[in-house]
Amino acid sequence: MNPYKRSPLIKVATVLVYFFLYAPIIGLIVFAFNSSRTNVFFGGFINQWGPLQMEGSTVLQSPCGPFHWFCDLTKNQEVMSATRNTLTIAFISTISATVIGTMAALALQRYNFKLKAFSQISLYIPIVIPEIVMGIGILVLFSQVFTFLNSTLGLAGDSRLTLGLPTVVVSHIAFSVPFVTLVVQARLQGFDKSFEEAAMDLGANELVTFWRVTFPMILPGVLSGALLAFTLSLDDFVITFFTTGPGSTTLPIYVYGLLRRIITPQVNALSTIWVFVVVTIVFLLQRFQSQET
């Protein structure tokens, strides 16, 4: 009996579900090359290269040819600053969450201490409560603390404490830490303590043991935890929405704001770049995970 045999019905269903998953994304990418500025219908590709020429709302010719909207994107100051913010937030929060989460995983897997059970349970809370509840909670915390501090310290005008990049970064660290911890913990569970004990028996101290034995072994787990944290941060809308202030708009927030007003193929171009960045990250993530096994 062939263990990989599947009924044709399953195959048809599979093709249909994959079509359902990909049709919207493919449509999105095709419209990034739309010659029609209004983006309501597909006006064909822009196939002339040369100085910009438009007829009504149709682009006839562009210096970037079919990639007109991608070039247009780089001239959009709001997109550029949102990209900068998104990457700044993602890098800072990923590095912090990876360090903090790895430390926590080591503590939970290799040590005994008070509050161990409480720590482990607290890491599951962000997974079982809706994101909006966490977002609202953080917003309430910051706004109450800031109102209190502003009035007691007598801060006014520009020196007033407000929501901005720091509040977003701190919140992103908070929701990324549990994911990093769980991924690294799973990795640590995979091999037993005897490697570390052998190193110690041979005279290595704890620091040397960590850097020469433990860390190389958990590195794939740490890297996939870091990539997970990075994607979560890039992707986050809800928590950012409630903790962001003027000047710290991220790309998802910017796109959301745009969608409520106007839609141009620029948004599609942005989405297309995004999809390709994500494909790369997911590809790397899968590589690390297959190394683990």
Add this chain to the structure above:
Amino acid sequence: MLKRLRENKSSQGTLLITPTLVFMVGLLIIPLFLTLIISFGKRSADGNVIYTFGLHNYTRILGMNFECQNGQAVCFDPLYAQILWRSLTLAFNSTVLVILLAYPLAYFIARAHPKRRNTFLFMVLVPLWTNFVIRVYAWMMLLRTQGVINSVLGWLAGVVGIHFAPFEMLYTPGAVLVGMVYEFLPFMILPIFTSLEKIDNSLYEAAADLGANPIRTFLRVTLPLSMPGVVAGTILVFIPVMGTFIVSDLLGGKQVILIGNLIQRQFLDARDPTFGSAASLILMAMTLVVTFFYTRKFGFGEEIVAA
């Protein structure tokens, strides 16, 4: 001091966990308590919080209105209860649809040749990690009255030669349902796949040897053994569907208001954080109750972490 630390394994553990605890307590547990305290309070004229103790925000959500049109002190207003009910039924319907779509795909991947399994999984992960807002936008483009679906249908009708009037699909409850199913489908595929993959092939062979037909094998072997995956997937889908406000905002317009939209508006437009806090806690309570009873009935697998 350093020497004592080196010898004391317990303080080392405490030192390693401290930053995590600072974040978990400071940005998760304390905020939840603050939300609870504020939900008992009242809104001041300028939109700030007056700390009092009352259950008025909770009774208001359940239908008691204290600002009646007809001069009575209290009257019944089902508006918010309807929003709660709509969110619950939508979450239920989305979850059922997602299970129906995810199961065959997960089954297909789990029984695929091991060499190709990773490619198929990769194809599930790409839509999952494509930004949430962007995926909603993709559906806006598809569903608009002049959008892709209507254009294709119109073209087909033109070929066949029949009259075609475009469907109004965007800004309907159906659009919100499709959007939710699309957004959360991968969250169901992955855990079901994880539990299906674990099933040993010899079990299928044994069932076949003992004379079970494929349908009976599925019902008696495959389905029961994949239940932990379905349970984990249900939690991963049900919870976010209950709390999401972007999908209903962009695909439902003003037609479909869910509890997520209600909460968001209290904090941004209507500016009653006390009422928003109460709604947020009711949402949390609803998801926790559903999760609790569901997992108690069906058990709780490790699949939730695997996803």
